[in-house]
Each structure stands twice: as structure tokens, then as C-alpha cells.
Amino acid sequence: MRPTRRHVILAAAIATAASPGRASAAEDWPQRPVRVVVPVAPGGSLDALSRLFGRHLGELGQPWLVENQGAGGGNPAFEAVARARPDGHTLLWGWDSLAINPALYARVGYDPLRDFTPVAQVVRAAQLLVVRPDLPARTLAEFLDLARRRTLSVASPGNGSIGHLAAELLRARTGSSWTHVPYRGGGPAMTDLLAGNLDAVSLTLGAAVEHVRAGRMRGLAVTTAARAPALPEVPTVAEAGIPDYEVVSWQGVLGPAGMEPVLVARMNREINRVLSLPEVAARLVSQGFEPAGGPPEALAALLRADVARWPEVVRAAGARVD
Helix, strand or coil: CCCCCCHHHHHHHHHHHHHHHHHHHHCCCCCEEEEECCCCCCCCCHHHHHHHHHHHHEEEEHCCCEEEHHHHHHHHHHHHHCCCCCCCCCEEEEEEEHHHHHHHHCCCCCCCCCCCCEEEEEEEEEEEEEEECCCCCHHHHHHHHHHHHCEEEEEECCCCCCCHHHHHHHHHHHHHCCCCEEEECCCEEEEEEEHHCCCCCEEEHHHHHHHHHHHCEEEEECCCCCCCCCCCCCCCCHHHHCCCCCCEEEEEEEEEEECCHHHHHHHHHHHHHHHHHHHHHHHHHHHHHHHHCCCCCCCCCCCHHHHHHHHHHHHCCCCEEC
């Protein structure tokens, strides 16, 4: 049936009336506790940052309930958020594995580009190779030489984590060999390194920076192009004679696909507000993170770039998980 002028006017009136309601719903967010799914076990940098921001964002009137799901390389956590209602009350504290896992695993139950709504990038960070203090290797070159002479154990926050791939890329570039030990997060891996049960761990710098400063473990190299301000004494991998090696990690907030743009904009403003707090920015920098922030489109572009980049890195590193 052809629409009449009356139908057009009525439809326009309904749309006009609905728009303020949607804006009001966004401004009223959150209306109940916010479930923040973190794809690692408690104790690592991903968990710590999600709780730091949760304390500040809880000032909006509802608690932020951190839910750690560290199994399966983070895939169950990603799938849980992808299936959630897009009302802003179930969020993902995401990181690189969201883009890496489709290349790493034979099957995942989500699409990183179609099934999520990027909200805001929070931080960027270097990966760091740390060793127990009594290991007879004070430099990356000495570590690689030791790995050629005996079997070393190198842990990561999990199969397919960026810490894992950073180590695998290093192994592939240098022809080295060691035993990879995957954990469910950086926290448990560092616990075993401190106990002397491991030789090394490859993980986000922020998770280990205080241990390195205290001398409880030794930092051998960071994976960024320049040294990290939080640990300026630790050289880069490139400085150790491996040119053009660079791996940069990120953390950010995403929701399920289909979130209202006005809601995403409200959430993005709140996350950027927390990032701008002097005490938060100072803490992030001191722990080895670079505050990121910016609009949702910046995180969307980063996610697209990572989805395009990592399959080749996974193939070159031989890091596929069946």
C-alpha cells in the first residue's frame, strides 16, 4: 500500500519522539550493575586495568563487576560478550587476542569485526621478556645463546596471547628453541617464575614492571621500537641485533554488535574522562602503559588492522592451536 501524507507525518513524529528517548537512555546509563568480562585469570595487567577503571566508572552509580574468564585462550569470554544484549550492561575488556584467535584456532564462535561494537581504546604497551634473577643470562643475546645449549621454559599468558606470539616471532627470527608453557593469564605465570619453576615469561610490560624494579626478575628486552619510559634500562629487541622487530599490545573496551551510537558515545566519553584523570594517567605511565583514548573509530581501525596483520604472523611463527 502506498503511504499517504498522514502516514509520513505520523512516522516522522514517532521518530522524533523516539530520538530523545534513546538519548535519555544513554544519559541514564548504567541503570544496573555492569558486567565486565575479562579474558584472562586474575593477577595480570588486563585484570588490574579493568579493576582500576571499574573503580572510577563505578562512580556513575552502578558497580562494575569484573568477571574473569581465562580458559580457552579467551574465546569463551569473547563469545559470551558477542551473544550478550547490546544495552551497555555487558562489556568486554578486550585485547589483542580478540583479533589473533581467529587465525590461531581452527574454529572460534565469533567474528571480531562483525560481532562487537568498539567503544574506546584504553592503552598501548610493549611486551617484555623477563627471566628469573638466577638465570645465567643478563642480556637477550646471552639468553638466546643459552637456549641453544639447553632447554629453557618460556611461559606466556596463554596460547595465542600476544605474549606468546611475541616470543614465537622472536624464536622464528633467531632460529632459537625453547619449551612454551601457556598459562591462563600473566599473574599465574609470574607466580611460577618467582617460585623458580620457569626460566622466562613473555608478557605485557605493565604486568611485570614492579617485579623488575624490585629485582625479583630481570627484564631482557621490550618489543617496541623505542625503550619503554617505565623501564628505560631495558633495551629493545632491535637493539639486541634483531632489526625490524616490533610488537605492540593494546587494551580496549568493546560491547556486543548493535549498540546504539548515542550509548557508545556516552561510554566513550566516560572512558576518556577516566583516562584524563592525572592520577590515572600517572599510574598507567609508571606501570609501562601508554594512555590511548580517542573515539570509537580509532579502536575499530586498530581492530581491522590487527585482523589483517596477525594471520601471517601466526603462520610464520607456527603458533596455530587446533
